[in-house]
Amino acid sequence: MKEYFYDKLLNIKTRGQQKGSLDSRDHHPYQPTSYNALEVLFQHYQLNSSDHVVDFGCGKGRLNFFIYYFYHAAVKGVEMNSILYDEAIRNRERYLNQTNEKTDKIHFQCCLAQNYQISPLDNRFYFFNPFSIGIFIEVIQNILCSHEQYTREIELIIYYGSDDYIDYLENKTDFELREKIDLSAIFQDDPYDRFLIYRLEG
DSSP: OHHHHHHHHHTOOOOSOOOSOOOOTTBOOOOOOOHHHHHHHHHHOOOOTTOEEEEETOTTOHHHHHHHHHHOOEEEEEESOHHHHHHHHHHHHHHHHHHTOOOSSEEEEESOGGGOOOOTTOOEEEESSOBOHHHHHHHHHHHHHHHHHSOOOEEEEEESOOHHHHHHHHHHSSOEEEEEEEOTTTSTTOTTOEEEEEEEOO
């Protein structure tokens, strides 16, 4: 029910399965974060309009539109699949047509996650288990390099993160676990159904 309600509210189409084939075992099929899970996340996690959020493996852009609509933070979606990227662009057109907004705070980029150029303004990064640990490490290294050049507080929002993701962050980086947001009330019997918030101080 929430899937239909929010898509209609935002005038976007984010339901459905992966279209197009994946040529690599390093990239996982499209699956949007459920709106139920997003509601729980943002009951506990605060975003400001000054934040710049990057969603790696954004698919059709669900998270981006949800965040912009409720928090007016700048959002960027990074998606390697050109079919999904095109759908995200169409969703942007539908969203802006419905709201009559003219904003430069909703962007999508079609590229490999590890090739995305981290902006000095980017300070929040979202991962819904989009790719293998090898690519994750490359992306985190890019974030760390950006942090060295432009010191700022950075947070990672990890949803359904693999053990490899967590082991790398906790044992190979200076990121520290700030909060665990449990989803057992809506998703039972799956210990990976949770959000983990990692912070790197400025």
